[in-house]
Amino acid sequence: xxxxxxxxxxxxxxxxxxxxxxxxxxxxxxxxxxxxxxxxxxxxxxxxxxxxxxxxxxxxxxxxxxxxxxxxxxxxxxxxxxxxxxxxxxxxxxxxxxxxxxxxxxxxxxxxxxxxxxxxxxxxxxxxxxxxxxxxxxxxxxxxxxxxxxxxxxxxxxxxxxxxxxxxxxxxxxxxxxxxxxxxxxxxxxxxxxxxxxxxxxxxxxxxxxxxxxxxxxxxxxxxxxxxxxxxxxxxxxxxxxxxxxxxxxxxxxxxxxxxxxxxxxxxxxxxxxxxxxxxxxxxxxxxxxxxxxxxxxxxxxxxxxxxxxxxxxxxxxxxxxxxx
Amino acid sequence: xxxxxxxxxxxxxxxxxxxxxxxxxxxxxxxxxxxxxxxxxxxxxxxxxxxxxxxxxxxxxxxxxxxxxxxxxxxxxxxxxxxxxxxxxxxxxxxxxxxxxxxxxxxxxxxxxxxxxxxxxxxxxxxxxxxxxxxxxxxxxxxxxxxxxxxxxxxxxxxxxxxxxxxxxxxxxxxxxxxxxxxxxxxxxxxxxxxxxxxxxxxxxxxxxxxxxxxxxxxxxxxxxxxxxxxxxxxxxxxxxxxxxxxxxxx
Amino acid sequence: xxxxxxxxxxxxxxxxxxxxxxxxxxxxxxxxxxxxxxxxxxxxxxxxxxxxxxxxxxxxxxxxxxxxxxxxxxxxxxxxxxxxxxxxxxxxxxxxxxxxxxxxxxxxxxxxxxxxxxxxxxxxxxxxxxxxxxxxxxxxxxxxxxxxxxxxxxxxxxxxxxxxxxxxxxxxxxxxxxxxxxxxxxxxxxxxxxxxxxxxxxxxxxxxxxxxxxxxxxxxxxxxxxxxxxxxxxxxxxxxxxxxxxxxxxxxxxxxxxxxxxxxxxxxxxxxxxxxxxxxxxxxxxxxxx
Numbered sequence: 001x002x003x004x005x006x007x008x009x010x011x012x013x014x015x016x017x018x019x020x021x022x023x024x025x026x027x028x029x030x031x032x033x034x035x036x037x038x039x040x041x042x043x044x045x046x047x048x049x050x051x052x053x054x055x056x057x058x059x060x061x062x063x064x065x066x067x068x069x070x071x072x073x074x075x076x077x078x079x080x081x082x083x084x085x086x087x088x089x090x091x092x093x094x095x096x097x098x099x100x101x102x103x104x105x106x107x108x109x110x111x112x113x114x115x116x117x118x119x120x121x122x123x124x125x126x127x128x129x130x131x132x133x134x135x136x137x138x139x140x141x142x143x144x145x146x147x148x149x150x151x152x153x154x155x156x157x158x159x160x161x162x163x164x165x166x167x168x169x170x171x172x173x174x175x176x177x178x179x180x181x182x183x184x185x186x187x188x189x190x191x192x193x194x195x196x197x198x199x200x201x202x203x204x205x206x207x208x209x210x211x212x213x214x215x216x217x218x219x220x221x222x223x224x225x226x227x228x229x230x231x232x233x234x235x236x237x238x239x240x241x242x243x244x245x246x247x248x249x250x251x252x253x254x255x256x257x258x259x260x261x262x263x264x265x266x267x268x269x270x271x272x273x274x275x276x277x278x279x280x281x282x283x284x285x286x287x288x289x290x291x292x293x294x295x296x297x298x299x300x301x302x303x304x305x306x307x308x309x310x311x312x313x314x315x316x317x318x319x320x321x322x323x324x325x
Numbered sequence: 326x327x328x329x330x331x332x333x334x335x336x337x338x339x340x341x342x343x344x345x346x347x348x349x350x351x352x353x354x355x356x357x358x359x360x361x362x363x364x365x366x367x368x369x370x371x372x373x374x375x376x377x378x379x380x381x382x383x384x385x386x387x388x389x390x391x392x393x394x395x396x397x398x399x400x401x402x403x404x405x406x407x408x409x410x411x412x413x414x415x416x417x418x419x420x421x422x423x424x425x426x427x428x429x430x431x432x433x434x435x436x437x438x439x440x441x442x443x444x445x446x447x448x449x450x451x452x453x454x455x456x457x458x459x460x461x462x463x464x465x466x467x468x469x470x471x472x473x474x475x476x477x478x479x480x481x482x483x484x485x486x487x488x489x490x491x492x493x494x495x496x497x498x499x500x501x502x503x504x505x506x507x508x509x510x511x512x513x514x515x516x517x518x519x520x521x522x523x524x525x526x527x528x529x530x531x532x533x534x535x536x537x538x539x540x541x542x543x544x545x546x547x548x549x550x551x552x553x554x555x556x557x558x559x560x561x562x563x564x565x566x567x568x569x570x571x572x573x574x575x576x
Numbered sequence: 577x578x579x580x581x582x583x584x585x586x587x588x589x590x591x592x593x594x595x596x597x598x599x600x601x602x603x604x605x606x607x608x609x610x611x612x613x614x615x616x617x618x619x620x621x622x623x624x625x626x627x628x629x630x631x632x633x634x635x636x637x638x639x640x641x642x643x644x645x646x647x648x649x650x651x652x653x654x655x656x657x658x659x660x661x662x663x664x665x666x667x668x669x670x671x672x673x674x675x676x677x678x679x680x681x682x683x684x685x686x687x688x689x690x691x692x693x694x695x696x697x698x699x700x701x702x703x704x705x706x707x708x709x710x711x712x713x714x715x716x717x718x719x720x721x722x723x724x725x726x727x728x729x730x731x732x733x734x735x736x737x738x739x740x741x742x743x744x745x746x747x748x749x750x751x752x753x754x755x756x757x758x759x760x761x762x763x764x765x766x767x768x769x770x771x772x773x774x775x776x777x778x779x780x781x782x783x784x785x786x787x788x789x790x791x792x793x794x795x796x797x798x799x800x801x802x803x804x805x806x807x808x809x810x811x812x813x814x815x816x817x818x819x820x821x822x823x824x825x826x827x828x829x830x831x832x833x834x835x836x837x838x839x840x841x842x843x844x845x846x847x848x849x850x851x852x853x854x855x856x857x858x859x860x861x862x863x864x865x866x
Contacts, residue, residue: 292683
């Protein structure tokens with residue numbers, strides 16, 4: 001009942017977003033929408049493991065970067081079409097997530113320790129990608145320009161818009177399914193109390209692994225999109241801390257463990273950054289500093305994220321939790 | 326139904342459970358009692374797979390479950406509750422119970438329906454959409470019971486489900502436990518509240534410092550000298566019986 | 577086999593770097609040991625302290641070693657204020673929340689520095705910047721030698737403080753037993769903030785010792801964060817001796833990694849250690865089971 005409404009809301013929201021290319025004529029404005037969707041995808045991917053599963057990763061760049069490098073290297077070295085690379089990239093990112101997940105969850109690593117170990121894994125990948133040759137090392141990797149939808153390169157932003165729109169929708173539908181499935185219920189049980197979940201027959205390890213796999217997969221897709229959109233990668237972009245931080249900021253600010261939290265977080269942070277840019281000009285640092293401030297304020301005063309305000313106002317966007325609040 | 330033979334566990338040289346053997350028949354309502362720190366909760370943790378025993382065997386429903394994962398043991402039909410209640414805070418009562426129900430029901434709708442049914446049975450029917458964290462202690466104890474029952478277990482291990490409740494709350498919960506047994510679920514209780522155990526269970530084992538020191542029908546066990554000393558300290562059995570002789574009117 | 581003529585200097589070099597890592601990690605491990613929180617802003621605060629040393633030198637011509645009288649107390653005040661005003665109020669019972677808040681702080685500090693100071697890398701010039709000391713066939717920059725002994729002295733002072741003074745004893749009592757400490761009348765919030773302040777004060781010392789042989793830019797802290805975490809994890813969270821030994825090991829590992837694998841892979845060994853320790857022995861080499 002509630003969930004059917006949520007699906008309807010989700011589809012309506014994406015339908016409204018889908019009008020953007022028809023209504024927006026300015027390239028830069030459409031660009032903003034694309035970037036919001038891209039960040040929402042990153043955040044939603046993190047949200048699966050962090051928000052629904054309670055496992056705070058500080059190293060989602062490990063998955064993002066693997067997706068991004070996969071599609072780039074496969075094209076350059078093996079001539080594999082990026083549309084196929086999209087799936088391979090997602091699967092390889094999933095593989096990295098499963099590896100890190102296996103190593104961590106096997107030994108019961110949780111909380112801050114899990115956060116640090118994921119961060120270290122991302123750093124290891126950054127150092128490795130800096131020193132092996134097939135990634136282009138520290139110089140980076142340039143995907144040759146060939147504007148053709150068959151190569152997942154589009155002549156204008158509209159093509160990229162539909163690509164990220166579709167990836168984002170797929171990820172949001174997956175998370176919607178989490179909210180109404182047995183796996184989702186088990187995952188949230190593991191987040192809220194591992195021992196109690198275990199006593200009720202939940203295989204905690206397997207549940208965390210599945211969540212890591214899904215989370216890594218979608219994070220990898222975001223990486224593929226990034227590579228195809230900017231056509232350039234280097235170790236700091238792919239495996240640096242910026243992506244990891246963006247991945248967790250967005251859902252935490254918007255509302256962890258909720259379907260719409262990452263979208264709200266992505267929109268608010270981006271619009272805030274745009275507004276600041278409008279007032280103080282394009283100076284480095286300010287926008288990110290504001291993100292940091294927002295993060296602190298949310299953790300201290302709005303632990304359920306900005307969505308809990310929406311929940312209080314209308315209950316329309318709310319997941320059940322937010323609506324209860 | 327449950328056959329435990331010589332199960333042993335030490336933590337850092339200290340034997341928490343030392344060669345405990347017991348057997349629970351299908352359909353019975355039995356109990357394991359003992360003073361605080363006797364090893365009761367560790368015993369539960371051992372037979373449900375939360376800790377790995379150092380030695381001994383555990384058979385459930387004819388299968389050896391030594392070293393099995395807690396989730397597999399729950400799947401086989403043996404479920405425990407926790408002395409310190411462990412609600413999924415932030416989730417509603419209905420959602421809490423549904424986690425248990427999902428063990429047998431893949432569909433969300435079925436699990437939620439089953440949760441409502443079970444909630445009705447344990448007297449939480451009117452609080453289905455409350456946040457579990459806002460329940461009273463008594464309400465949380467009921468929630469523990471409900472979640473365990475929602476897994477459709479063959480055997481439930483209740484860990485101090487009555488501890489921390491006031492006498493009137495205990496009076497309310499006792500019929501719930503009886504009804505569970507009457508519906509065909511075997512029950513093993515852990516309690517240190519002797520009185521409740523006397524009322525409820527058919528047979529009881531007494532654990533002290535990791536070892537079984539007595540077993541039998543509750544009334545007989547309560548009169549056992551070793552049991553009284555374990556609970557009240559050495560010498561108390563003699564003093565009590567002397568007192569009983571001096572003041573026969575109160576006996 | 578590598579020629580000892582190359583190996584030994586590189587080993588000694590690693591040890592001097594390691595002493596500084598140890599000093600940075602000392603503050604982190606103190607904070608962890610007492611408050612049981614992981615301070616993600618540690619690197620950013622170090623960077624702030626380095627800028628402090630730099631500007632004292634640029635504007636007032638104060639020598640980095642004389643800045644020892646100014647920067648550590650200032651960092652102590654900042655740390656005390658952060659704990660009392662922000663970090664202490666943010667946990668809501670989950671240690672991840674502290675991690676997030678300190679992450680938020682590090683983002684703010686780093687990006688505000690980027691805004692005010694720009695991303696230029698700066699160094700200070702002192703008369704002794706390029707003086708070298710010969711030891712066992714190695715030519716060591718004088719500032720590094722001073723830093724090495726400075727780190728050891730600081731660790732000794734910290735140890736003496738913790739074991740000889742009333743506040744030190746209160747801090748240790750609090751680290752062991754929170755409820756008990758509250759019962760015997762220790763002002764927990766104050767002592768927590770003092771511990772945090774002292775931990776951050778250590779960064780001030782580290783910055784003064786580091787600056788003559790190092791550089792500062794807004795990103796410099798990030799590199800130190802993971803190294804400091806590795807050091808702390810290696811030595812066992814909350815252990816002073818562990819942090820010292822861990823720091824020296826890390827310094828040597830980095831130097832050896834650089835020697836054998838090349839500079840770009842030099843830090844690889846550090847993170848490999850970090851991951852292995854966290855996965856297999858989260859209590860550290862010297863730590864015991866919680």
